[in-house]
Amino acid sequence: MKKTSFENSLHPTVSIRGADVYKGALNRAAQEELLALVRKIVQAAPLYQPVMPSGRKMSVRMSAAGEFGWVSDAKGYRYASVHPLGMPWPAIPELILRLWDQVSGCSRHPECCLINFYSPDARMGMHQDNDERDFTAPVVSISLGDDGLFRVGNTTRGGKTESLWLRSGDIVVLGGEARLAHHGIDRIRAGSSDLLQNGGRLNLTLRVVT
Ligand code: SIN
Ligand code: FE2
Numbered sequence: 001m002k003k004t005s006f007e008n009s010l011h012p013t014v015s016i017r018g019a020d021v022y023k024g025a026l027n028r029a030a031q032e033e034l035l036a037l038v039r040k041i042v043q044a045a046p047l048y049q050p051v052m053p054s055g056r057k058m059s060v061r062m063s064a065a066g067e068f069g070w071v072s073d074a075k076g077y078r079y080a081s082v083h084p085l086g087m088p089w090p091a092i093p094e095l096i097l098r099l100w101d102q103v104s105g106c107s108r109h110p111e112c113c114l115i116n117f118y119s120p121d122a123r124m125g126m127h128q129d130n131d132e133r134d135f136t137a138p139v140v141s142i143s144l145g146d147d148g149l150f151r152v153g154n155t156t157r158g159g160k161t162e163s164l165w166l167r168s169g170d171i172v173v174l175g176g177e178a179r180l181a182h183h184g185i186d187r188i189r190a191g192s193s194d195l196l197q198n199g200g201r202l203n204l205t206l207r208v209v210t
Pocket of ligand 2: 127128129183
């Protein structure tokens with residue numbers, strides 16, 4: 001297989017409100033390799049539609065790999081060691097851990113690789129990633145498939161925000177001051193990538209949980 005682009009060193013190319021963005025970090029071969037790994041994960045631990053504590057269904061479908069998966073249901077948000085359907089989460093693939101090592105600047109390894117699937121009409125409201133114990137470890141997110149409009153705000157609710165289109169192969173690192181920044185996905189640009197056969201966007205979010 002062709003050498004994946006992240007075997008070379010990666011450098012952030014843009015910063016939005018303290019979040020480092022590595023535009024075009026993954027070439028097509030690397031994106032396809034990652035997609036194949038995600039397919040394997042969701043074969044073992046299928047995508048499901050989480051329900052928010054309010055009772056509303058999320059528009060994003062989710063699965064996970066690692067010791068923990070982040071789950072949401074009527075009881076609330078939490079990390080769980082098994083899928084809502086009862087199966088264990090598959091291990092985080094080695095390739096994804098290597099990618100984390102390249103961009104995280106963190107000696108600990110992620111314990112959760114959340115998988116979000118956005119159909120063209122899905123979105124994710126502004127939120128903070130704060131169900132983890134160690135905020136010195138960053139959050140690393142990898143985008144595959146259709147473009148997603150990513151919005152970053154502040155550590156407190158409200159205030160000024162900035163947006164950026166995330167494309168297939170882009171990586172975002174929320175670390176330091178930006179670790180607890182509110183962020184979300186406003187919309188998906190349907191048909192902007194041909195990586196996923198039936199369209200849509202995948203986002204892999206890596207986090208140290210404990
Ligand atoms: C998330 O914040 O959980 C997902 C962000 C993204 O889809 O890029
Ligand atoms: Fe998030």
